[in-house]
Amino acid sequence: MFRLTREVRFGINPTDDDPLEHPPSNGFAGYPPLTGIGHYLCLEVTLVGEPAAESGCVQNIKVIDEKVREKIVPMAAAFVRRGVTAGGGLLMSRIFECLKDAWPGSELHHLRLALSPFLTVSLFAREFPMIRLSQKFEFSASHRLHNPKLSDEQNRELFGKCNNPHGHGHNYVLQVTVAGLPDGTGHVIDVSRFEQTVASVVIEPFDHRYLNEEIPEFAELIPTVENIAMVIYRLLKPQIEAMKVKLAGVTLWETTKTWCEYME
Numbered sequence: 001m002f003r004l005t006r007e008v009r010f011g012i013n014p015t016d017d018d019p020l021e022h023p024p025s026n027g028f029a030g031y032p033p034l035t036g037i038g039h040y041l042c043l044e045v046t047l048v049g050e051p052a053a054e055s056g057c058v059q060n061i062k063v064i065d066e067k068v069r070e071k072i073v074p075m076a077a078a079f080v081r082r083g084v085t086a087g088g089g090l091l092m093s094r095i096f097e098c099l100k101d102a103w104p105g106s107e108l109h110h111l112r113l114a115l116s117p118f119l120t121v122s123l124f125a126r127e128f129p130m131i132r133l134s135q136k137f138e139f140s141a142s143h144r145l146h147n148p149k150l151s152d153e154q155n156r157e158l159f160g161k162c163n164n165p166h167g168h169g170h171n172y173v174l175q176v177t178v179a180g181l182p183d184g185t186g187h188v189i190d191v192s193r194f195e196q197t198v199a200s201v202v203i204e205p206f207d208h209r210y211l212n213e214e215i216p217e218f219a220e221l222i223p224t225v226e227n228i229a230m231v232i233y234r235l236l237k238p239q240i241e242a243m244k245v246k247l248a249g250v251t252l253w254e255t256t257k258t259w260c261e262y263m264e
Helices: 061-082 089-099 152-163 191-206 225-241
Strands: 002-012 039-049 107-114 119-124 131-143 168-180 246-255 258-262
Touching: 002 061, 039 061, 061 089, 089 107, 089 119, 089 131, 131 191, 168 191, 168 225, 191 225, 225 246, 225 258
Parallel strands: none
Antiparallel strands: 002 039, 039 107, 107 119, 119 131, 131 168, 168 246, 246 258
16 A cells, blocks of 8 residues: 655735735745744645556645645635634544545545644544544653663663663653544644643653653563553543543654654
8 A cells, every 4th residue: 555645834824915826936835925923734635545557656746735725725714814723623624525535546544734843633534523633742751771580781782772770861752642523613622631631640740750760650661662652641541531532642752763652
């Protein structure tokens, strides 16, 4: 299976200056461009299918861009200017309905709309009308990778520098994803309550801690990125699901090159 993703960036200005009538001068920064304070959105379109024999492409990315700019930019602008975007769920549902059959020969797998660099709403075709909301957080912590059942030599061989007896630290980035049906205003969850829950259950207890000794769950569990992600998920699950949504998964970045996603 081939899965193609195209990110389409665009700005919504306070007034309609019809910038789509003019060719973009800096498409990388988004088109239509922001001319000042406004809304900057990124829509990821992911399609699945087989490459066409003639082009070798699942879908021509220019066609993806054209459909989004033709159909979605005016719709998003209307939502924003009428002040009905709220949690983003209603807009995402409308975008999906508009684009689900837009590209014959390939199937719409999912959409992801970035409301900020850290807050996104997503819709997977197989889950419609359920909406996913993801928020990123950060904390710093130290840990040591060490298995007491192995010899010191075996631990050094297995974990290398990460077996340093004094530990080592990371600036972790945590993404928490919930899934649910949007309410009448488009909200999947109360974002403020959601953030407060993650902060109190995970960020405050974990931040600037030596995980091996200060977090009870790691007294006998090696705090690898995999195990940390699992522990965070299980700590959050009852708290998040008490808010009538599903905890869809957590993703933990240990570095920009290493991360793990966990779900149940």
